[in-house]
Amino acid sequence: MLHEFMPHAFTRPTRPQAASVLSLGQVWVDVMMDVNEMPPSGGFSVSQAVNATIGGSFRVLQAASRMGSPAKHAGIIGNGMWGTAVREALAHNGIDHIGQDRLDSDTGFRLVLNDGEHKTFIATYGAESQGDVSTFDAIEPRVGDVVHISGNTLMDHSSSGIEAFFARTALDPDDRPYTLVINPTNALELVSEQLLENVVLARPIWSCNRQEAHTLAERLGVPLSDAKKFTVGGAFDEAMEDLCGSLGETLRAPLILRAGSHGAWVREPGGAVTHVPGFPVKSVHTRSAGACHTGAFCAMLAQGWSMLDAVHIANAAASLAIERNIAGVPDCPDRQDALALAEGHGQGKGE
Numbered sequence: 001m002l003h004e005f006m007p008h009a010f011t012r013p014t015r016p017q018a019a020s021v022l023s024l025g026q027v028w029v030d031v032m033m034d035v036n037e038m039p040p041s042g043g044f045s046v047s048q049a050v051n052a053t054i055g056g057s058f059r060v061l062q063a064a065s066r067m068g069s070p071a072k073h074a075g076i077i078g079n080g081m082w083g084t085a086v087r088e089a090l091a092h093n094g095i096d097h098i099g100q101d102r103l104d105s106d107t108g109f110r111l112v113l114n115d116g117e118h119k120t121f122i123a124t125y126g127a128e129s130q131g132d133v134s135t136f137d138a139i140e141p142r143v144g145d146v147v148h149i150s151g152n153t154l155m156d157h158s159s160s161g162i163e164a165f166f167a168r169t170a171l172d173p174d175d176r177p178y179t180l181v182i183n184p185t186n187a188l189e190l191v192s193e194q195l196l197e198n199v200v201l202a203r204p205i206w207s208c209n210r211q212e213a214h215t216l217a218e219r220l221g222v223p224l225s226d227a228k229k230f231t232v233g234g235a236f237d238e239a240m241e242d243l244c245g246s247l248g249e250t251l252r253a254p255l256i257l258r259a260g261s262h263g264a265w266v267r268e269p270g271g272a273v274t275h276v277p278g279f280p281v282k283s284v285h286t287r288s289a290g291a292c293h294t295g296a297f298c299a300m301l302a303q304g305w306s307m308l309d310a311v312h313i314a315n316a317a318a319s320l321a322i323e324r325n326i327a328g329v330p331d332c333p334d335r336q337d338a339l340a341l342a343e344g345h346g347q348g349k350g351e
Helices: 058-066 081-092 159-169 193-201 210-220 236-251 290-302 307-323 335-342
Strands: 002-004 021-023 027-035 047-056 071-073 095-097 109-114 119-124 146-150 179-183 205-209 255-258 264-267 273-276
Touching: 021 058, 021 290, 027 081, 047 058, 047 081, 058 071, 058 081, 058 095, 058 290, 081 095, 146 290, 159 193, 179 290, 205 210, 205 290, 210 236, 210 255, 236 255, 236 264, 236 273, 255 290, 264 307, 273 307, 290 307, 307 335
Parallel strands: 002 273, 021 071, 021 146, 027 109, 071 095, 146 179, 179 205, 205 255
Antiparallel strands: 027 047, 109 119, 255 264, 264 273
């Protein structure tokens, strides 16, 4: 059964905006290079533009901060050129670093080659991925806080720190004082069976795009719809509803299935799938607005909004982020602009 979310006059939460958004994800630097064509092995290519931005969970925290919630980065930052860039970006956006520092290693970076049709990624891992079982020992979420975990943190040495954090703070999902939000990656096949089982048993709120949801479903043995239904001209909405329903039932946890301007499909345990419409916008970005959506959603939860209202506001924030992109990177709006669009008082240029 599908429910359609009907935009309405929001009942604004009365909770004081003291609860924080904490990210246990990784932050690195993205060096984006526009090229006419991808160079072959041993070949040569000239870049027309180079843009260095802070990537990873930074975009989630930046969005949470702009949406009015205290934002805190609990991951590791290194010592060097890239680590300095990360620290400056966090400070500029009012994001506190409450995680560990490494003096013997710099933060890593990703080289992103974009020829207009495809993007090729080359990663150099640094301090952000060099955690251990003690990485998050000092992290103590308070009542009402929202803790964000990205899929990257589940795939390297920091994963042992995530397992220890779960064992210390998330043993009983029904008696957890904070809210746990996880957005996985397409590389979930690299996550160990034991860790994936522990994450599923923690029953977080899962926020996925279609590709991430497909990968997660395959790992969990969830039957998938015909891939043709997800194409233009196919039964896209029906396929998204089916995927959200079947995956959400297996997870026994809240699931958000994002689809850009198509909006999001949401399933809460024991309930029907609800479609929360998106906001049409011109596709002029080269990076996904998923991090903005996740950060805005986390901020709204920390401020006491309902899950469906939080998704609706996050849809608006992501739409505006794409419209206001900087060099192809979506740039999250502030809380006032996102709420205005969500409540029907603002119009995007792409509408």
